[in-house]
Amino acid sequence: MNGPHTVIPFGGWTISREGVxxxxxxxxxxxxxxxxxxxxxxxxxxxxxxxxxxxxDQNPTHTAFHEALGRYWRAIRK
Structure with a gap:
């Protein structure tokens, strides 16, 4: 799992969580x-x-769900 301080280097870029x-x-x-x-x-x-x-509660047979989480990241050229 990626925490708030995760930095991922890729090619000439560094990708990290948006921190502003x-x-x-x-x-x-x-x-x-x-x-x-x-x-x-x-x-x-x-x-x-x-x-x-x-x-x-309104649809008792609808018991399966999918959670989607959106986090904001930024790419910065090294």
Whole structure:
């Protein structure tokens, strides 16, 4: 797993997590694997999980979900 201080060298580039204060927060989405509906982009994992709990409550056979996590990275030429 890549932590906030991970640096990945690649060719003439260094790729690392976006570290500036104005960088967007991590984004989370939960998608129902049965009907493909999703939570939409949330900026906390709890919000995405809340959506999944509501969705399964309304659709009791929809018990499988996929979580997508979006993190912001930046490439800098060495």
């Amino acid at each position: 204060p104005q960088a967007p927060p991590d984004g989370y989405t939960m998608e129902c694997r049965i009907c493909k509906k999703d939570s939409g982009l949330r900026f906390d994992s709890e919000g995405a999980c809340d959506w999944a709990a509501t969705h399964v």
